[in-house]
Amino acid sequence: METNAETAAERKCPIETVIHLLGGKWKPLILWHLLDSAKRFSELEKLIPEVTQKMLAQHLRELEADKLVTRTIYPSVPPKVEYALSDYGKTMVPVLETMCAWGENHNRLNLRPIAQTIASV
Numbered sequence: 620m621e622t623n624a625e626t627a628a629e630r631k632c633p634i635e636t637v638i639h640l641l642g643g644k645w646k647p648l649i650l651w652h653l654l655d656s657a658k659r660f661s662e663l664e665k666l667i668p669e670v671t672q673k674m675l676a677q678h679l680r681e682l683e684a685d686k687l688v689t690r691t692i693y694p695s696v697p698p699k700v701e702y703a704l705s706d707y708g709k710t711m712v713p714v715l716e717t718m719c720a721w722g723e724n725h726n727r728l729n730l731r732p733i734a735q736t737i738a739s740v
Contacts, residue, residue, distance in 0.1 A: 643681070645674060653708075691703070
């Protein structure tokens with residue numbers, strides 16, 4: 620099995636790199652919700668109610684492994700864990716803001732809703 624570093628070194632196209640880092644239905648939303656402040660797992664669950672606990676945990680682990688998110692454990696009972704954008708993760712802010720602006724423009728144009736597009740595939 621290849622490591623993230625080996626996989627990234629083999630990628631030639633920068634778009635492929637971005638897709639790898641943001642791939643998955645929930646990663647961009649997780650990062651978007653961490654823009655303003657650190658969040659606990661339960662807060663992210665409430666902000667993204669459609670995501671399952673399993674997928675949220677998996678994507679948070681992947682984002683942490685890719686150094687986009689930090690995980691801080693506070694010594695308390697029960698343990699308190701917070702997720703935040705890392706300094707490196709903050710470099711994704713312009714990408715996320717551009718995605719948001721594009722999505723707002725798409726919605727304003729009243730093009731076919733995304734749910735219909737996905738259903739027709």
